Amino acid sequence: EAGVAQSPRYKIIEKRQSVAFWCNPISGHATLYWYQQILGQGPKLLIQFQNNGVVDDSQLPKDRFSAERLKGVDSTLKIQPAKLEDSAVYLCASSPNFGDTQYFGPGTRLTVL
Amino acid sequence: DAKTTQPTSMDCAEGRAANLPCNHSTISGNEYVYWYRQIHSQGPQYIIHGLKNNETNEMASLIITEDRKSSTLILPHATLRDTAVYYCIVRATGNQFYFGTGTSLTVIP
Numbered sequence: 001e002a003g004v005a006q007s008p009r010y011k012i013i014e015k016r017q018s019v020a021f022w023c024n025p026i027s028g029h030a031t032l033y034w035y036q037q038i039l040g041q042g043p044k045l046l047i048q049f050q051n052n053g054v055v056d057d058s059q060l061p062k063d064r065f066s067a068e069r070l071k072g073v074d075s076t077l078k079i080q081p082a083k084l085e086d087s088a089v090y091l092c093a094s095s096p097n098f099g100d101t102q103y104f105g106p107g108t109r110l111t112v113l
Numbered sequence: 114d115a116k117t118t119q120p121t122s123m124d125c126a127e128g129r130a131a132n133l134p135c136n137h138s139t140i141s142g143n144e145y146v147y148w149y150r151q152i153h154s155q156g157p158q159y160i161i162h163g164l165k166n167n168e169t170n171e172m173a174s175l176i177i178t179e180d181r182k183s184s185t186l187i188l189p190h191a192t193l194r195d196t197a198v199y200y201c202i203v204r205a206t207g208n209q210f211y212f213g214t215g216t217s218l219t220v221i222p
Contacts, residue, residue: 004156042200042212043157056209091156099207101147104156 002026004105006092012111018080021108025073025094031055033102034067034077035091043091049075050098079110087112116140117201122217125195131188133216135201138182143205146177148186150197151215157200160186191220 005024013019025032031050035043046065047057052072060067064083069075079086089109093102118136125131137146147162161168161175163184168175174187188195200215 040214042214043210044212045209048209093156101159101162102210103159106154107156109154 004092004094004103006105006108008108009106010109012113013082014113015084016081018078019082019110021077021090023075023077023092023105025092026103028096029094030097031095031100032069032075033093034075035093037089037091037107039088046077055098082112084112086110116203116211117213119201119213119216121214122219124219124221125191127193127220127222128190131191131195131218131220133186133199133218134183135186136183137201137203140181140203141205144203145206146175146184147202147204147210148173148175149200149202151200152197157212193220193222196220
């Protein structure tokens with residue numbers, strides 16, 4: 001079974017630029033999550049989708065971050081404009097259904113200069 | 114916020130059992146204990162979870178005390194590839210996973 005796929009693996013941008021990350025969950029998984037992991041810390045949930053609907057986006061900085069999962073399969077997380085403090089690893093995870101064990105992708109390491 | 118307490122770091126000799134403790138003294142009756150690990154530059158990897166009873170799978174064993182206030186993850190024969198950060202998380206079904214800073218385990222040759 002293929003795991004969660006993410007791209008790109010690495011991205012370097014300058015502050016105030018825009019960036020987008022892509023995630024393809026495990027086939028058949030209804031729930032998709034985006035996490036932010038700052039160096040030295042554990043992952044922090046940003047947003048959670050059930051199929052193509054948002055379940056929880058309470059920790060998403062909505063003034064600059066947005067995410068979508070239009071067809072209920074893959075998802076895109078966007079940052080516009082980026083700040084220095086957005087430098088982190090962005091992790092995507094999926095689970096068969098809401099509340100099930102989550103399986104993580106390899107992450108995208110973002111560096112904002 | 115994380116509801117668990119773990120040692121910051123631990124060492125273990127290769128081939129020996131690694132016993133990683135976790136304190137969760139405020140755990141509720143409907144909360145499970147989950148363990149994930151994160152090898153450098155990879156996403157977190159699910160290891161095991163349990164509610165009351167001890168659990169074992171091909172990766173590890175989870176021992177939960179009778180009062181459920183603490184647990185221990187056991188890697189029976191640690192290898193160098195087990196060097197990672199190990200996260201202990203308590204979570205009720207449907208709730209978020211709150212990752213703390215975990216325990217950095219170093220397996221020494």
